[in-house]
Amino acid sequence: MTPTWLDTAEAVDKVFLYIFGISLILLVLITGVMVAFAIRFHRSRQPQPKEIPSSCLWLEITWTLIPTLIVLSMFWYGWQGYLSLTNVPPDALPVKAVARQWSWSFVYPGGRTSPELVVPAGRPVRIAIVSEDVLHSLYIPAFRIKKDAVPGMTTHVWFRAPETGTFDLFCTEYCGLAHASMITSVEVLSPDAFADWLQKPQPEAGLAKGRQLLEQYGCLACHSLDDSPRVGPSFAQLVEGQKRAFAQPPDTSQKVDRNYVQRSILDPASQVVQGYAAVMPAYGEKIGEQDLQILIDFLLQTADSSAGEQPTATETQP
Incomplete structure (x- = not known):
């Protein structure tokens, strides 16, 4: 049986x-x-x-x-x-896991999103896994589950966390330059705490919303907010009015403004900052206009507010 x-x-x-x-x-x-x-x-x-x-x-x-x-x-x-x-239990909580280079995003009933997988203790969770670009693989060793995220199809896996705690979640399919950074966590909450978290409204605008969008779209997997080195340039150096030099097109430069930031998000290969590889995927069809403008506001405001506290450089881009 x-x-x-x-x-x-x-x-x-x-x-x-x-x-x-x-x-x-x-x-x-x-x-x-x-x-x-x-x-x-x-x-x-x-x-x-x-x-x-x-x-x-x-x-x-x-x-x-x-x-x-x-x-x-x-x-x-x-x-x-x-x-x-x-065989998935019928009372399983449905969650959608979106894999992209190089981050995870989890979508819950009602539209709430999170860069971490937040689940209730004692209740089965059914994860529908999709990929926006290349092959990935969702792996949670604590619960002995591993499932590939395949472009163009949806795969499924389920688990049940018996107790509260924090557990590692990895991508175990090599997916490019920052594959090792594609790590997040599983946050197991008590049923009451999870219900409160799920019903808590997410920010609709402002800096809090901008930070949430950075996590949702996986930007912080390659870019830092504190000038620390990563695969891509730090957002802390994205100061409006500063000039930055590009390796592609060769021997060109431009001052940072809203148009530049928008182009760097939608078509990053059009202007590649010196010292960095052209590995960022284009977000032209992945991000809505409202989210795009909130992101641009957040990036420029954050960089301007930290310009007096941290050293700046010109050879950076989002």
Whole structure:
């Protein structure tokens, strides 16, 4: 029978421990027999070789039947675990995971978004995984789940967190230059705390909304707000009126203004800052006009407010 929706970690661990236990027993048994035979039939004990029968029916039946039963038992445990991983409980919370170079975004019923996967303890969660660009893979080791995010299709996985806490979430499919930075967390809250978080309104404008959009669109995976080096230039250097030099087109420069920031978001390959590679994906079809203008306001205001506190440079762009 199909298990009654075992937790994913329990389903995987049962199969792993069973196969590991069988393998350990076989290792000890086979090694022991080898050592015993090496001692028993050593030349010093058996100076004269003895004839060995050409066949032994009971022995052949034994070493065929027992391994077959062991392998079939492994298959049975594996099949039960597979059913637990693929049969989603009907009360599972639906969450959409959006993968992009090089960040995650999670969308909840009602439209709330978060750069971290926030879930309630004790309730199953069904994740629909999509990719906006290349292959990615969602991996949460604490709950023993891993599923590829494939462009053009939706994949699914589910898990249930038994208790509150914070757990790592990785991308385990190489997806480009900043693949190692595609890390976020799973925040497991109590059911009441999760309900409060889900109903809490998100900012609609202003700096708080701008910061939330940076996280939602994955900008902070490659750009910093504090001038620390990353794959792309720091947003702290995006000071309006400053001139910056480009490697593409060669030997060109431009002052920072709203038009420049907008073009850098929608078509970043058109002007590539010196010292950086042209790896940023274009957001022309991925970001709405309202979100775009809020982002531009946030970037220019944040850079201007920090211009007097941090050293500035001209060879940067968003």
